[in-house]
Amino acid sequence: MPMNRTLALAICLSLALVPTGTAAQSDWLKRGGELLRNLPGGGGSPGAAALSDAEIGNGLREALRVGVGRVVDQVGAVDGYNADPKIHIPLPDSLKTVQSTLARVGLSGMMDDLELRLNRAAETAAPEARAVFWNAIEQMTLDDVRAIYNGPDDAATRYFERTMTPDLKSRMRPIVDDSLADVGAIQAYDAALGRYRNIPFVPDAKADLTDHVLDLGLQGIFLYLAAEEKAIRENPAKRTTELLRKVFSR
Secondary structure (H helix, E strand, C coil): CCHHHHHHHHHHHHHHHCCECCCCCCCHHHHHHHHHHHCCCCCCCCCCCCCCHHHHHHHHHHHHHHHHHHHHHHHCCCCCCCCCCCCCCCCCHHHHHHHHHHHHCCCHHHHHHHHHHHHHHHHHHHHHHHHHHHHHHHCCCHHHHHHHHCCCCCHHHHHHHHHHHHHHHHHHHHHHHHHHHHCCHHHHHHHHHHHHHCCCCCCCCCCCHHHHHHHHHHHHHHHHHHHHHHHHCCCCECCCCHHHHHHHCC
16 A cells, blocks of 8 residues: 555544544544545545645644644543542452441441542542553554554554553553552552451452553553443544644545
């Protein structure tokens, strides 16, 4: 497949991570055909102005950056995790015994407070994911784009999940550690476990709060990326910058 045609198809799919706007007259497959006809050799009218490879590539990257930024802004806001039942972070399973034991002695509020602080830590750490996603976007190859284009509704999201999870975890681990301390989760955890261990004959209990927040925090990000990707395969996206309007209005 010629380079220009491959990139044009890539642009259509790249909008998968940009929030949807109002319904348009044509679906995204038809839009891809229009882009192809406007490229050299694509069958468009002789007067149709063709985009350069650099413009198409920049448009692709910007579309992806905009989509990622929107999701990160959403989950990184106050109550982005805590008030959203789809991605709310519960207590680790290993602390369920602590929760039920403290509830029996009138101290359930300690564990409720800890759960809130775990979500606050995820919200504080989420913006750090933006730069890691953007770095991966710059490294996408045409082979990656072809696989995404021919894949299922969540192909782009699963590409990011597969290629970036280790890097995201490595980059975000110290941020989550700091966030847990800053929002008081470590102090709440220590206080709750201290009261629990003062109760006779209870089994030992502990949890890795950093791993828990990292794993579920990233799951929340990928959940919303997948939802936006699926939606945009059926509806065109709103173009929010001059470059996006230039590239995707042709």
